[in-house]
Amino acid sequence: MKKSITFAALLGLLSLGGYAAAELRDSYVFIEPSDADHPLDEVISGYEFRSHETRALQADDFENPGYLLLDQGIELWETVEGEAGKSCASCHEDAEDSMAGVGSTYPKMVERNGKPVLTNIENQINHCRTENMGAAAWKYDKPDMLGMTVMIRNVDRGEPVNVSIDGDAAPYFEQGKDLYYQRVGQLDMACSNCHEDYYGQYIRADHLSQGQTNGFPTYRFKWQGVGSLHRRFSGCMKNIRAEPFAKGGEEFLALELYLGYRGQGLPVETPSVRN
Amino acid sequence: MLIKTAPIFIALALATTAQAGEIAPGDVKIVDGSVATPLTDRPGDVERGKGAFTDRKAGNCLACHLVTSLLDEQQFHGEIGPPLDGVADVYSAAELRAQIVNSKAANPATIMPAFYRITGFNRVPEKFAGTILSAQQVEDIIAYLGTLKDE
Numbered sequence: 137m138k139k140s141i142t143f144a145a146l147l148g149l150l151s152l153g154g155y156a157a158a159e160l161r162d163s164y165v166f167i168e169p170s171d172a173d174h175p176l177d178e179v180i181s182g183y184e185f186r187s188h189e190t191r192a193l194q195a196d197d198f199e200n201p202g203y204l205l206l207d208q209g210i211e212l213w214e215t216v217e218g219e220a221g222k223s224c225a226s227c228h229e230d231a232e233d234s235m236a237g238v239g240s241t242y243p244k245m246v247e248r249n250g251k252p253v254l255t256n257i258e259n260q261i262n263h264c265r266t267e268n269m270g271a272a273a274w275k276y277d278k279p280d281m282l283g284m285t286v287m288i289r290n291v292d293r294g295e296p297v298n299v300s301i302d303g304d305a306a307p308y309f310e311q312g313k314d315l316y317y318q319r320v321g322q323l324d325m326a327c328s329n330c331h332e333d334y335y336g337q338y339i340r341a342d343h344l345s346q347g348q349t350n351g352f353p354t355y356r357f358k359w360q361g362v363g364s365l366h367r368r369f370s371g372c373m374k375n376i377r378a379e380p381f382a383k384g385g386e387e388f389l390a391l392e393l394y395l396g397y398r399g400q401g402l403p404v405e406t407p408s409v410r411n
Numbered sequence: 412m413l414i415k416t417a418p419i420f421i422a423l424a425l426a427t428t429a430q431a432g433e434i435a436p437g438d439v440k441i442v443d444g445s446v447a448t449p450l451t452d453r454p455g456d457v458e459r460g461k462g463a464f465t466d467r468k469a470g471n472c473l474a475c476h477l478v479t480s481l482l483d484e485q486q487f488h489g490e491i492g493p494p495l496d497g498v499a500d501v502y503s504a505a506e507l508r509a510q511i512v513n514s515k516a517a518n519p520a521t522i523m524p525a526f527y528r529i530t531g532f533n534r535v536p537e538k539f540a541g542t543i544l545s546a547q548q549v550e551d552i553i554a555y556l557g558t559l560k561d562e
Binding site for chain 2 (some may be wrong): 318319320321322323324325329330333334337338339340341373377378379
């Protein structure tokens with residue numbers, strides 16, 4: 137109970153005072169790490185590192201360009217497709233109810249063919265499409281997939297990220313952690329070099345954040361559109377001249393779970409706005 | 412080396428054979444934080460070095476380091492590493508060479524890339540198979556750093 141009160145206070149800050157506070161550097165809204173072993177002293181949304189203009193755009197639902205895709209997602213929810221003659225709504229009815237608690241808890245373990253596997257929202261969407269609707273899988277980072285993912289995650293906007301890393305998820309968590317600290321590419325850097333060791337500092341013109349995932353899929357000026365978390369991972373790997381892993385593949389799923397843990401408690405912001 | 416049109420060819424050439432009169436990446440010896448012998452027999456050039464230092468596709472050193480004398484002509488200096496103002500008062504050319512060739516020899520945990528090394532990397536795409544900087548670019552950058560004096 138106490139937690140939810142603090143959380144409401146935090147949300148108040150994010151929507152009102154968060155970006156009104158003038159100095160970018162000393163005015164982070166942060167939350168306490170989820171446990172004593174957590175690698176960070178303070179957990180901060182990427183929102184805090186962006187300019188006032190960018191933050192204002194995210195905070196205004198009518199101006200936020202990510203909402204165009206959200207509308208598309210709402211429409212697709214009701215759209216019948218595939219051999220079974222069903223839409224998402226045929227099985228799940230009202231998304232506001234049935235999808236509550238999804239965006240803040242994925243990626244998570246689900247059973248497939250009797251085996252526990254780690255799944256993110258995109259993979260779950262495609263599972264429903266191919267298995268339950270008899271429809272073709274959507275491709276990563278195409279508007280249909282992005283719209284639906286944005287819509288589902290947006291149902292949980294403001295809810296604290298709460299991924300489970302125990303039990304069957306533990307090996308994925310360890311894999312994600314290893315990848316986070318693994319140096320890759322010709323520039324020979326790990327995610328941790330930029331997002332743990334130097335967040336808050338400028339690397340050339342870029343103000344480094346903690347590389348948190350709570351805002352994804354995000355609208356990025358650089359992309360002139362909305363993109364997935366795995367697209368961002370891929371971009372960071374290419375920037376350090378590394379061969380990226382496949383979007384939707386096991387490595388990025390494991391990384392997604394591990395980063396969920398690093399951002400445990402941050403409010404879901406989808407669709408966020410970034411530069 | 413990082414020209415868009417021909418990166419694979421040139422990178423391969425660098426990775427396998429050093430040019431005549433150059434020390435190959437695998438043969439550079441770091442002793443007591445120094446590389447005494449220049450990597451090429453052609454002396455470093457200050458102007459070319461300044462270019463390689465600032466070019467985002469070459470050294471991109473400003474990503475992490477501030478150089479006050481470059482503020483007029485180059486925007487956005489990073490703040491990840493120490494400012495390099497006066498660096499030539501503190502370090503010899505041989506020490507600067509060691510830091511640029513393989514910064515990890517002095518500090519294994521550093522974020523600074525190793526600019527003249529080809530082993531020990533993970534998941535490097537074919538087109539980046541060579542060193543980040545050529546031997547000559549390293550020498551040129553050292554010549555440029557030699558001009559950064561306070562005293």
